[in-house]
Amino acid sequence: MNFLRATFAVITKDLSGEFRSRELLSAMFVFAVLVILIFNFALELDVKTRSTVTAGVLWVTFAFAGSLGLNRSMAMEKDRGCMDGLLLAPVDRSAIYFGKMFANLLFMLMVEAIVLPLYSVLYNINLFQAGFLGVVILGSLGYVSVGTLLATMTVQTRTRDILLPILLFPLAIPVFIAAVKASTGYLQGLEMEAIRPWLNLLLVYDTVFLAIALMVFDFVVEE
Amino acid sequence: MQAKPKALTYLDIFTAVLMLISVGMVFFYAPMEAVMGNVQRVFYYHVAVGWVGMLSFFAAAIAGILYLKSKDRKWDMFALAAVEIGIVFIFLNIVTGSIWARPIWNTWWTWDPRLTTATIMELIYFAYLMLRQGIEDPDRRARFGAVYVILGFVSVPLTFFSARLFRTIHPVVIGTNQPGAEGQFDMTPKMVHTFLFSLFTFTFVFIDLMWHRLRLGRFADQVEQLKLRLSL
Numbered sequence: 001m002n003f004l005r006a007t008f009a010v011i012t013k014d015l016s017g018e019f020r021s022r023e024l025l026s027a028m029f030v031f032a033v034l035v036i037l038i039f040n041f042a043l044e045l046d047v048k049t050r051s052t053v054t055a056g057v058l059w060v061t062f063a064f065a066g067s068l069g070l071n072r073s074m075a076m077e078k079d080r081g082c083m084d085g086l087l088l089a090p091v092d093r094s095a096i097y098f099g100k101m102f103a104n105l106l107f108m109l110m111v112e113a114i115v116l117p118l119y120s121v122l123y124n125i126n127l128f129q130a131g132f133l134g135v136v137i138l139g140s141l142g143y144v145s146v147g148t149l150l151a152t153m154t155v156q157t158r159t160r161d162i163l164l165p166i167l168l169f170p171l172a173i174p175v176f177i178a179a180v181k182a183s184t185g186y187l188q189g190l191e192m193e194a195i196r197p198w199l200n201l202l203l204v205y206d207t208v209f210l211a212i213a214l215m216v217f218d219f220v221v222e223e
Numbered sequence: 224m225q226a227k228p229k230a231l232t233y234l235d236i237f238t239a240v241l242m243l244i245s246v247g248m249v250f251f252y253a254p255m256e257a258v259m260g261n262v263q264r265v266f267y268y269h270v271a272v273g274w275v276g277m278l279s280f281f282a283a284a285i286a287g288i289l290y291l292k293s294k295d296r297k298w299d300m301f302a303l304a305a306v307e308i309g310i311v312f313i314f315l316n317i318v319t320g321s322i323w324a325r326p327i328w329n330t331w332w333t334w335d336p337r338l339t340t341a342t343i344m345e346l347i348y349f350a351y352l353m354l355r356q357g358i359e360d361p362d363r364r365a366r367f368g369a370v371y372v373i374l375g376f377v378s379v380p381l382t383f384f385s386a387r388l389f390r391t392i393h394p395v396v397i398g399t400n401q402p403g404a405e406g407q408f409d410m411t412p413k414m415v416h417t418f419l420f421s422l423f424t425f426t427f428v429f430i431d432l433m434w435h436r437l438r439l440g441r442f443a444d445q446v447e448q449l450k451l452r453l454s455l
Contacts, residue, residue, distance in 0.1 A: 146374065149370075149374075150371075150374075153354070153367045153370065153371070154354075154357075156358070156363065156367075157354065157357035157358050157367075158357045158358070158359070159353070159356075159357040160357075163353065163354060163357055166350045166353060167350045167353075167354060167371065169346075170343050170346040170347040170350060170375075170378075171347065171374055171375065171378045173343050173378075173382050173385070174378065174381040174382050174384075174385040177385040177386065177388075178385055181388070197388055198388070201381070201384065201385055201388075204381070205381055208377060208381070209374075209377075209378075212373065212374060212377060216291070216370045216373065216374075219291055219366050219369070219370055220366070220367065220370060222366065
């Protein structure tokens with residue numbers, strides 16, 4: 001019970017801090033819109049290409065915006081000495097990891113909740129299918145579970161901002177491949193047979209990396 | 224400064240001899256492959272260097288776990304040495320593969336699962352080196368490095384499976400034949416001998432290089448400590 005309460009406390013702390021400053025969400029959102037705009041010109045998103053590349057464009061956008069958010073969320077803790085305060089709290093360290101991870105996941109989902117309808121309107125494509133939204137949640141979870149752990153490490157290094165994507169992207173490749181494939185499958189209305197392997201892969205990735213992150217988080221925040 | 228151990232000198236000589244024999248076997252003992260011709264001979268080293276690369280990354284991950292358990296600096300040194308060797312050998316693996324693929328697949332490169340995975344593996348371990356460079360405190364460097372090699376090694380099979388769900392054209396020489404692979408061949412006994420011998424040789428190359436690199440690491444540590452003593 002104590003564990004859940006501690007996790008929840010970290011989440012509320014992050015959310016209330018964010019709703020007062022709004023610096024993280026607004027930066028992620030504007031960045032995401034800019035990326036989509038750039039893709040619009042880079043790929044000539046006409047009706048024909050749209051059906052095949054939509055998932056790819058969206059996931060690249062989420063990955064970039066996500067790494068921006070992860071960096072900021074951990075840098076905030078480090079710069080103002082909040083991390084030390086958090087570590088002093090008499091709770092399990094993994095509760096801190098879970099709290100930060102969930103807060104980051106919520107931020108990412110909030111950005112996605114704005115980007116998806118916007119993309120739907122701009123390109124006249126219906127993204128609101130239960131399966132597709134499920135993939136978005138699973139993919140974001142996998143990305144954020146590794147991302148939170150790595151961001152905790154990179155904020156403690158000399159080259160902090162540039163290091164996170166370099167560490168994170170190669171590890172997150174399976175998430176991207178599986179998420180893009182599964183999303184495309186749903187958007188093109190393929191049958192479940194073709195989509196299921198990708199969903200399984202996402203589930204395996206999420207489980208494995210959440211478990212490892214839980215085991216090693218102690219070593220990452222140890223002083 | 225310790226003198227070079229006798230055993231290491233013997234190992235150097237032994238490895239060099241093995242290497243000479245294996246080069247001889249590849250060119251003179253192994254028969255020419257009927258369809259592909261001489262270019263097939265790159266296979267013996269292609270697989271052997273790939274094996275050393277995977278062995279190194281596996282060793283690095285194990286060393287990472289051992290470091291987190293024991294906090295003994297020697298495991299950190301071990302992981303770093305293994306990663307450095309792994310990067311070089313996987314690179315050789317990619318290069319030899321390309322040399323073979325140009326005449327057989329008619330292209331230097333294709334986004335096949337093995338090729339994709341090898342590339343991403345290189346990127347992961349380059350990231351590992353960059354992570355280490357960004358941290359001054361040796362304990363923290365060792366801890367973060369250990370965490371990252373473990374994460375990296377776990378993600379490799381997942382990357383491979385995700386890329387494999389795409390169609391593959393890479394031949395599987397050992398084990399079951401796979402429809403759609405280009406450049407498949409069956410090994411004659413002499414080819415098997417040569418192949419196994421080069422695996423054996425490169426395993427010794429790996430051990431020899433590891434030993435040298437670990438020694439070098441110890442010297443680097445000593446130099447750092449001497450410098451620290453001078454500055455005090």
